[in-house]
Amino acid sequence: MVKILKYSFFDLIRSRWSLIYFLFFAITATSLLYLSNDTSRAIASLMNIIIVLCPLIGTMFGVMYYYNSREFAELLLAQPIKRSSIFLGQYLGLSISLTLSFVLGMGIPFVFYGILGSVEFANFAVLLLAGSMLTFTFVALAFVIAIKNENKIKGFGLAIVVWLFMAVLYDGLFLLSLFIFEDYPLDKFSLVMTVLNPVDLARILIMLQLDISALLGYTGAVFNKFFGTSMGFILTLICAILWIIVPVFGLNRLAGKKDF
Amino acid sequence: MIAIKNLEKSFGKNKVLKGVDLEVKGQGIFAILGPNGSGKTTIIKSILGMVLPDAGEIVVGAEGVKGNWNYRKNISYLPQIAHFPENLKVKELLRMVKDIRGQEGNEQPLIERFKLEGFMNSRLRNLSGGTRQKVNIVLCFMFNSPYIILDEPTSGLDPVAMITLRELIQEERAKGKVILLTTHIMDIVEEMADEIVFLLEGKIFFKGSLQDMRDMTGEMKLERSIANILLRNDKQYQEVLTT
Numbered sequence: 001m002v003k004i005l006k007y008s009f010f011d012l013i014r015s016r017w018s019l020i021y022f023l024f025f026a027i028t029a030t031s032l033l034y035l036s037n038d039t040s041r042a043i044a045s046l047m048n049i050i051i052v053l054c055p056l057i058g059t060m061f062g063v064m065y066y067y068n069s070r071e072f073a074e075l076l077l078a079q080p081i082k083r084s085s086i087f088l089g090q091y092l093g094l095s096i097s098l099t100l101s102f103v104l105g106m107g108i109p110f111v112f113y114g115i116l117g118s119v120e121f122a123n124f125a126v127l128l129l130a131g132s133m134l135t136f137t138f139v140a141l142a143f144v145i146a147i148k149n150e151n152k153i154k155g156f157g158l159a160i161v162v163w164l165f166m167a168v169l170y171d172g173l174f175l176l177s178l179f180i181f182e183d184y185p186l187d188k189f190s191l192v193m194t195v196l197n198p199v200d201l202a203r204i205l206i207m208l209q210l211d212i213s214a215l216l217g218y219t220g221a222v223f224n225k226f227f228g229t230s231m232g233f234i235l236t237l238i239c240a241i242l243w244i245i246v247p248v249f250g251l252n253r254l255a256g257k258k259d260f
Numbered sequence: 261m262i263a264i265k266n267l268e269k270s271f272g273k274n275k276v277l278k279g280v281d282l283e284v285k286g287q288g289i290f291a292i293l294g295p296n297g298s299g300k301t302t303i304i305k306s307i308l309g310m311v312l313p314d315a316g317e318i319v320v321g322a323e324g325v326k327g328n329w330n331y332r333k334n335i336s337y338l339p340q341i342a343h344f345p346e347n348l349k350v351k352e353l354l355r356m357v358k359d360i361r362g363q364e365g366n367e368q369p370l371i372e373r374f375k376l377e378g379f380m381n382s383r384l385r386n387l388s389g390g391t392r393q394k395v396n397i398v399l400c401f402m403f404n405s406p407y408i409i410l411d412e413p414t415s416g417l418d419p420v421a422m423i424t425l426r427e428l429i430q431e432e433r434a435k436g437k438v439i440l441l442t443t444h445i446m447d448i449v450e451e452m453a454d455e456i457v458f459l460l461e462g463k464i465f466f467k468g469s470l471q472d473m474r475d476m477t478g479e480m481k482l483e484r485s486i487a488n489i490l491l492r493n494d495k496q497y498q499e500v501l502t503t
Contacts, residue, residue, distance in 0.1 A: 003360055011347055071346075075344065076360065080361060173361045246473055259305075260310040
């Protein structure tokens with residue numbers, strides 16, 4: 001697996017897209033930092049970009065990479081390596097290279113700004129963690145979708161729908177249901193709803209760390225009330241990790257059963 | 261030895277293999293023939309573990325294929341269509357496959373024979389179809405594996421490369437290897453095959469030597485023999501063959 005990971009990773013890191021992705025974050029982070037001149041504010045703004053963009057890029061690159069590297073996979077399948085190593089290797093190769101672009105793109109401007117010694121460092125680290133976890137989750141989901149769908153157009157479409165649903169629609173539907181059922185106690189319902197969406201989890205993870213109650217939103221407030229900040233943080237983290245493990249597990253199973 | 265027992269596979273509603281029993285013993289060139297869609301590639305991919313059969317068992321050497329991957333170190337495979345990671349250079353591809361297999365390859369003589377020296381630093385996406393097939397052949401023959409599986413090896417090759425490939429296959433046969441071959445060029449089969457396996461509608465219709473085939477059909481040319489079988493078996497082919 002390590003060999004496949006290595007080849008996938010170096011193949012990707014040389015591609016133009018990695019550089020573009022890196023530059024995008026570097027430019028955004030720099031401009032937000034130096035324009036606002038306030039680290040917490042920059043982190044909060046970046047959070048809103050990250051929770052939409054990391055899933056989007058993860059999904060798109062995941063689907064694209066899977067379809068583009070089908071040839072590579074076919075070449076490898078005839079070699080003496082385990083099937084699961086091929087797909088897990090490719091998955092990790094892509095996820096790690098995207099995460100690297102993201103972490104470096106965000107990290108370099110912040111390091112130059114002097115985040116390393118500042119009190120905001122933990123907040124920034126959580127921001128990076130949330131973005132990285134979103135990348136891992138959505139690349140895995142994209143791989144699952146792509147393995148299930150031979151047809152590229154269908155695969156792409158479905159991946160976009162999943163992203164749209166989780167990053168954009170979910171919140172709307174959630175708020176709508178809260179509004180409709182406002183006469184009922186909705187604490188537990190909203191907790192469950194939050195756990196079911198990795199994007200919300202990432203948002204709450206950052207919010208709980210930043211401790212900006214104004215930005216917590218309904219679910220964040222419920223989380224805070226229910227579990228307290230540190231307990232809520234740990235629980236959110238566990239759920240977010242499950243959102244990586246479960247799709248990867250599914251990916252592994254699907255790849256093991258597929259004909260090439 | 262490659263032993264296939266009662267192999268069944270369907271893709272959706274399409275039953276491709278309906279109980280194939282095949283034993284490849286000893287050494288030499290075994291040609292798997294059959295009309296398009298008769299399941300040649302499916303059998304080959306099942307042996308390689310790329311297609312997972314619905315029923316049946318495959319043994320390569322002493323190892324069962326199911327859930328196993330280690331036996332593939334004994335197999336060199338030339339796929340029908342050469343799929344490569346497009347961004348790599350030829351040189352890098354060769355190095356990578358050697359690294360992944362964990363085996364030393366002897367590629368230099370092959371590169372010279374197929375005149376690929378000038379392409380070693382080109383990226384795979386810039387290569388023509390024939391050149392890609394040559395790279396494919398080098399990848400397959402550079403390892404000294406006891407089993408060689410060739411799926412339509414001649415596609416896209418020019419006559420010179422075709423002759424080189426034939427020589428190469430003959431040399432490998434002389435080394436005492438087991439070579440499985442599918443092709444639609446009957447000339448190659450007549451020249452080289454020690455045994456013919458003829459697939460029809462997901463079953464083995466005929467297995468034997470070239471002479472057996474001639475005796476059975478009463479035709480001297482293999483192409484005619486096969487046409488003869490098909491005509492006898494399925495009227496739908498009549499149209500195709502008369503035109």
